Amino acid sequence: MTNFPVETHPHPVPASEREQLLENPGFGKLFTDHMVTLRWSEDQGWHDGKVSARRPIEMDPATAVLHYAQEIFEGMKAYRLGDGGAALFRPEQNAQRFQRSARRLAMPELPEDLFLEAIETLVATDADWIPPGEGAALYLRPFMFASEVFLGVRPAKEYLFIVIASSVGAYFQGGAAPISLWVSSDYNRAGPGGTGAAKCGGNYAASLLPHGHALSKGCDQVCFLDAAEHKYIEELGGMNLFFVMDDGSLVTPPLTDTILAGITRDSIITLARDAGHEVREERYAFAQWKADVESGRCVETFACGTAAVVTPVGHVKSEQGDFTIGDGKQAGDVTAKLHTQLEAIQRGESNDAHGWVKRLG
Template identity: 50%
Template sequence: MEIEIQPVTQPKAHIEDETKLVFGRQFTDRMFVMEYDSGKGWHSARIQPYAPFTLDPAALVLHYAQEIFEGLKAFRRQDGSIALFRPKDNIRRFNQSASRLCMPPVDEEFFLKALKELIRLESDWVPHSEGTSLYIRPTMIATEAVLGVKPSNKYLCYIILSPVGAYYKGGFKPVKIWIADEFIRSAPGGTGEVKCGGNYAASLLAAKEAAARGFDQVLWLDAVERKYVEEVGSMNICFLYDGKIVTSPLHGTILNGVTRRSILQLATEMGYDIEERAMSVNELLEGAESGRLTEAFGTGTAAVVSPVGQLTYKDRTVTIGNGQMGELTLKLYKALTGIQYGQQPDTHDWVVEI
């Protein structure tokens, strides 16, 4: 399939002061779009000016939430070049999400080609300042106009781009996390490992309550026993416990994070043992109080590595370590971002240059 390149006649103004970049608020001049029809497959691939879509009010995505998305970044490196971090992993997960929601897969090689061409055309939008990047959001939605719970026969797939600064306005200030005891994020057999909008919509009420109580994020417990920690709203989470890194196993209820996998591999190479096991909330709280739990950090594309300084469960609040960013957390952050920005060698073949 060929990609049509459409001209941009009214370019947008860039934000000149990159310290004022806000996550997900400004979008570039162009986007990639292609369409799917049953019996025809994917067609009409194009890079066109960024613009609203017109959808039928009966489009299935609006009623039954048949939708998936991804998130990855492009980085401006010291020599001015632009690189993607593990894009093949994101595209592979995009197809895994599509399979779970009965949506058609994309050709992974073609999709990467389209993504690279889009970023090449929008290269001026990749910011230059330290800690900034170009956030990439591939999305697929069901567009068939019919009311009825069934897989769609028509889909729209697109990629939009957004120049971003640091994900958290407070920078590396450790976050305060509320452990939800009433709400759950996902259950065994559900769509917890799928990157779909429904998972995030279901988390909004708990996140709203956490924010009202002065917390930055929600830490979810398992749906069956309500006692084992799983992941944070926008991140996977890891704990440095008895000198080992402990994190929830991948058993279908949490996202298989690309950043999570990268961090665990880097930590292993630093000599740390990794335990992917269920950790109870009581073990976590008691570990913080006894000193067995010395660090906690979230991992995700948007946040990269985010230190956790405090946990609250019901009426019990604990401080992790001294409440500041831990030594390992900072070391892992520097190692990962060093690879992404070209400041350290990529010995894992994670980086794809544009």
């Protein structure tokens, strides 16, 4: 018996209109017909799961999440395969990270099988919304928030889990063109003992002001340093960083409670090591990065994440000076190779040696 019976949308978007919309979906603005909902309460546990028409959420003004920010989310994609089928990429990793985020924010942990069933049922229901084309996918956003109506400072006793889906194209409009970074010396993304390793909305809210500062400097993204010493590179507002050295080795900041454990990051480490690259997870100071680029030791830098996949970094600006990586105009060889290899696996076009792709249906 399914935990998510499907209530078909009474007025779905007509096929002809949907196909037109999918020609240029953009990112995060085009949504499918349906959504998943599942409730949790202290006395009933997980209950009332279903797939139904996507619709607004009615909330009491005293709903706990509006006051104390108990909220977590995930980001993942469903891909169109060459034979017309669909697949997910390492979805069990998203389920496990969702549990870790819930644990950190004193929320109930959704069982992995329920998480995966919710995702798979929604993708099956809205499979026609998976767009064709390079870089396109169905972006899936599972999230959960405290839905109890109360104004006391304590973990809520009721939660609502929802999954929505958005047809997307490339995250950055410039495609594979290198992005520019502003290295923030005034703001930190997270501190030791905080929520940096959890995927919660508050972390992203805190990054918006420095991100705006980066935009004012003519940069695409902000790069954060550690909160304790303000010298070591951590991550961007929503992506992990890798540095490629002239000997072919890669460096990436080690996972701590201030850095999100990216699933794309983990995949890149595995693929790079498979290809014979040494990958070191170690602290890397901004001053050292700048010196290594200027000396020619660091030849490539790239960011990675579910939304953007693998994105080269071409220009870096900071209060300590600016520098350009490579020619600043195109991805380096290692970056391009890893990007191509990862996307080929995700779309079922290459050998999936690690069993990462989960075909649906």
